[in-house]
Amino acid sequence: ExxxxxxxxxxxxxxxxxxxxxxASGFAFSSYSMNWARxxxxxxxxxxxxxxxGGYIYYADSVKGRFTxxxxxxxxxxxxxxxxxxxxxxxxxYCVRGHYNHDYWGQGTLxxxxx
Amino acid sequence: DVVMTQSPLSLPVTLGQPASISCRSSQSLVYSxxxxxxxxxxxxxxxxxxxxxxxxxxxxxxVPDRFSGSGSGTDFTLKISRVEAEDVGVYYCMQGSxxxxxxGQGTKLEI
Numbered sequence: 001e002x003x004x005x006x007x008x009x010x011x012x013x014x015x016x017x018x019x020x021x022x023x024a025s026g027f028a029f030s031s032y033s034m035n036w037a038r039x040x041x042x043x044x045x046x047x048x049x050x051x052x053x054g055g056y057i058y059y060a061d062s063v064k065g066r067f068t069x070x071x072x073x074x075x076x077x078x079x080x081x082x083x084x085x086x087x088x089x090x091x092x093x094y095c096v097r098g099h100y101n102h103d104y105w106g107q108g109t110l111x112x113x114x115x
Numbered sequence: 116d117v118v119m120t121q122s123p124l125s126l127p128v129t130l131g132q133p134a135s136i137s138c139r140s141s142q143s144l145v146y147s148x149x150x151x152x153x154x155x156x157x158x159x160x161x162x163x164x165x166x167x168x169x170x171x172x173x174x175x176x177x178v179p180d181r182f183s184g185s186g187s188g189t190d191f192t193l194k195i196s197r198v199e200a201e202d203v204g205v206y207y208c209m210q211g212s213x214x215x216x217x218x219g220q221g222t223k224l225e226i
Binding site for chain 2: 105
């Protein structure tokens, strides 16, 4: 069974940093592109970043220069280092499997940016 | 960026009646390999998104056959032949053909 378990969310002040983690199980992690998506409270889904199997990395303009995606295939883990956090980054962050077709989503971890 | 436009944004339906959601993209979603990477997701209240369809019309395992996906190029549709109570939630289209990946605004289906 495919499982994606996110952790690392919490309350942080504007300008602060947070590192999210996603541990994957039930599939060959290194064979899949992995992504982060987010959903602000009461709002729609937003793609944040992707790390492909070929080592290509992509970011949404809204987070470029502030967020860094990484992965550790030996640990079956995906990460998102978030710096210079803003109020508008408040959201549930989801770990998502897939390149063209985002087939599995984790349960999400809530990040709240507030003073 | 590819803009994904869904309509309607709110969809009141009667149990047992059909429902239809439109998703239009600002550019063709036909990828260089000939595939069209258009996905549909369902998000029930309090849950993570669940994929219903990939590549326009390929139904995911466990998705009831009252759901169907169709379309091509820039124009796509999700249909429910007979709405059931468990179908309540928000439905999103998402394109995986171009960077950055983009989602539609979401369509809230309510009974």
